[in-house]
Amino acid sequence: MSENKFYLRMEGISKAFPGVQALKDVNFYVARGEIHALVGENGAGKTTLMKILTGALSMDSGSVSLKGSQVEINAPTDAQQLGISMIHQELSLIPNLTVGQNIYLGREPRRKISAFIDWNRLYTDSQELLSQLDVDVDARSEVGSLSIAQQQMVEVAKAISLNADLIAMDEPTSSLTDRETEVLFDTMRSFKKQGISIIFISHRLEEVFEISDWVTVLRDGSLIGSEPIKDLDEERVVQMMVGRELGELYPKGDVHRRGVVLEVNNLHDGRELSGVSLELYSGEILGVAGLAGAGRTALAETIFGVRPAITGDIELDGSPVKINSPGEAIRLGMGLVPEDRKQQGLFLNRAIRENIVISVLGKLSRFSFINFSKADKLAREFAVKLDIRTPSLRQLVRNLSGGNQQKVVIARWLTLNPRVLILDEPTRGIDVGTKVEIHALMNQLAESGVAVLMVSSDLPEVLGVSDRILVMREGKVVSEFSREHATQDNIMHAATGGKVNNDK
Amino acid sequence: MTNSIVDKPINILRRFSVTIILLCICLAFALGSSDFFTTSNLLNVALQTSIIAIVAIGMTFTILTAGIDLSVGSVMALSGAIAAGLNVRQELDPFVAIGIALLIGMVIGAINGLMIVKGGIPPFVATLAMLAIARGLTLVYTQGRPIAGLDERFIYLGTGQIMGIPVPVFIMVVIAIIAHIVTRYTPFGLHVYATGGNEEPTRLAGVSPDRIKLAVYIISGFTAALGGVLLAARLWSAQPNAAVGWELDAIAAPVIGGTSLFGGVGTIGGTVVGAFIIGVLSNGLNLMGVPSYYQQVIKGVVFILAVSLDIFTKRRR
DSSP: OHHHHEEEEEEEEEEEETTEEEEEEEEEEEETTOEEEEEOOTTSSHHHHHHHHTTSSOOSEEEEEETTEEEOOOSHHHHHHTTEEEEOSSOOOOTTSBHHHHHTTTSOOBOSSTTSBOHHHHHHHHHHHHHHTTOOOOTTSBGGGSOHHHHHHHHHHHHHHTTOSEEEEESTTTTOOHHHHHHHHHHHHHHHHTTOEEEEEOSOHHHHHHHOSEEEEEETTEEEEEEEGGGOOHHHHHHHHHSSOOOOSSOOOOOOOOSEEEEEEEEEOSSSOEEEEEEEETTOEEEEEEOTTSSHHHHHHHHTTSSOOSEEEEEETTEEEOOOSHHHHHHTTEEEEOSOIIIIIOOTTSBHHHHHHGGGTTTTEETTEEOHHHHHHHHHHHHHHTTOOOSOTTSBGGGSOHHHHHHHHHHHHHTTOOSEEEEESTTTTOOHHHHHHHHHHHHHHHHTTOEEEEEOSOHHHHHHHOSEEEEEETTEEEEEEETTTOOHHHHHHHHHTSOSSOOO | OOOHHHHHHHHHHHHHHHHHHHHHHHHHHHHHOTTTTSHHHHHHHHHHHHHHHHHHHHHHHHHHTTOOOTTHHHHHHHHHHHHHHHHHTSOOOHHHHHHHHHHHHHHHHHHHHHHHHTSOOOHHHHHHHHHHHHHHHHHHHHTTSOEEOOOHHHHHHHHOEETTEEHHHHHHHHHHHHHHHHHHHSHHHHHHHHHHHOHHHHHHTTOOHHHHHHHHHHHHHHHHHHHHHHHHHHHTEEOTTTTTTHHHHHHHHHHHTTOOTTSSOOOHHHHHHHHHHHHHHHHHHHHTTOOHHHHHHHHHHHHHHHHHHHHHHHHHO
């Protein structure tokens, strides 16, 4: 009887990659029409488990059964035919194809002469799917021209076009705004009513508690627990994920704010910034909140010289400076931990130690030759300081988890002893345990007198970490809150221009 | 959201911009030389362009997958030599000889594709090696001497006319129409664009990017071989040094015609227009008495401009 209770049963699943056991004898059960959250730190094995389910990876041992009968899933097409589809973490759309082409790729409707694609049917069918989901997108438009949120909804449309009974979503909300997330959640709820099961992977526990019926926790490739959401609270889930008491999620020491280090006046970049002014003090963490497109990243990048400023002045320690390139910003004692660490922050195919010391090679060299023992020593010192977990500093950065990669980026800046450190989305896609460590590190830096500017779209993080909070909207700073007076509501109010509660 | 309403006229302009450029060039030459706008000269341009256009059409497929085929010039020479050799030395029927040569072109394309797909060798390197190999085989097969004395029917393919239009131009039109239909209306065509756009999602959609890539190099091998046969037919003989450096034109034509070297973007129509821009340029410069050495320089500059435009539009996206 319990055979039929679960729509999906994955039993005894194991999978090893070279050097790491990604999954150890994991059991995973999903009932029909439930939203089942799968949580765990980075590297816990969530994505691996989902890839096995959808045929993108093969398992070493274990069995999968659907509706009570065992199935073999050896390729993505096998999963599709069984009614399983997956929305991948990295959006898996092809930018140069149209929305309709993406939805029906590999399953194009044919004309009477079956060698030819029936474009009319393809586009009318996809348009219908999109309107079912309330997505206002032309099926003939190129995917590359859509916003991330629209692309996400195209992914959802693709998933349901497969007539899937089971949809796995790997961090579907990580690049969505709150409002877009709500739209997605509404869609998920209506799927649930239709009896579709959803596996939902997210790092944001608030979301997990908002939407899920059941939670399964993985840690280091093992199943830790699987329980109905009503029997759990956030603290308990975090504990299961990290395997230890976490202490406070946002530790905060005493703040000793000193003088102004950086002053920005009326900064324009001609595109996203229309007159930003701010003061940044030594010893504080200044949080910058705002909706996507408010100009937060533009602010960080313009201060750091990545993008040119059209007008506006920047003063450092009271004297005006011109910053036209990141190199000049670095020489002035500034650092930027960029939004997209893989693209902008790291040399993925180089070793950890090289990534850490690259900015100070000059100091580590004599007569243009690198002193490798000195470089090793320095890299080791910072790896220990930041607790970068790896068997060897010669490990390629590509092979590290997101959290450890971010630590490598931060370590590189610390080798330069910056006075101003700008962090753009410092913990995006990073697991809870490492998140706490990075927050603690930011606090430490501030305490030692560094002026920290943090841009983040994670509101609890902004509230928990910042000493002061600036809210941006349409390229301007529209409000400032002290730590004591900031709340999720008043920040959202300022960020949306007062249109908080009329989303729908 | 992009403001699609504002975008559209620009897109239409961009879509036909290459054709507009071609017309402008024609106009300039027509004003510069009274010989340009004559029927005989225009047919001459079409004849000269047709072979390069055929090879460029196959090249377009490889570039659409974000690959490239540098071996086309050598493959042209080899297939021309084999077709001529089988016809002259073994006295095979010219069409049987040509059929075998085309097959060999496809085999070479398949070897290119396998090196890239199975061996993981970058297309640039694999086909560069094949450029040397195929040219070397051509020299071995011809012993460095031209093969002349082709059957009349063979020569007809390169020099004959149907209703006043040169046969190679006819063949080019047929190949272009087939290629256009394949890219626009078949699943294979869509999968070529998908592979060039992003391989991993293509794979996850149940399409094998490897098979697509193998196929495009076979196509490129085929069109190169066909181009080589037509070139031999036009010259009444197979030359061991035929088509040296033609890979530049074969790559330039699609790129000038709007095919992105980054893959996933481009049309067959664009490639044909691109080939005609190259053809018209060299014809017009000839008529105006510009020495051929300078023409090489001009061709290179035009190529760079086209690539820069590609990179510029890519950045703006």
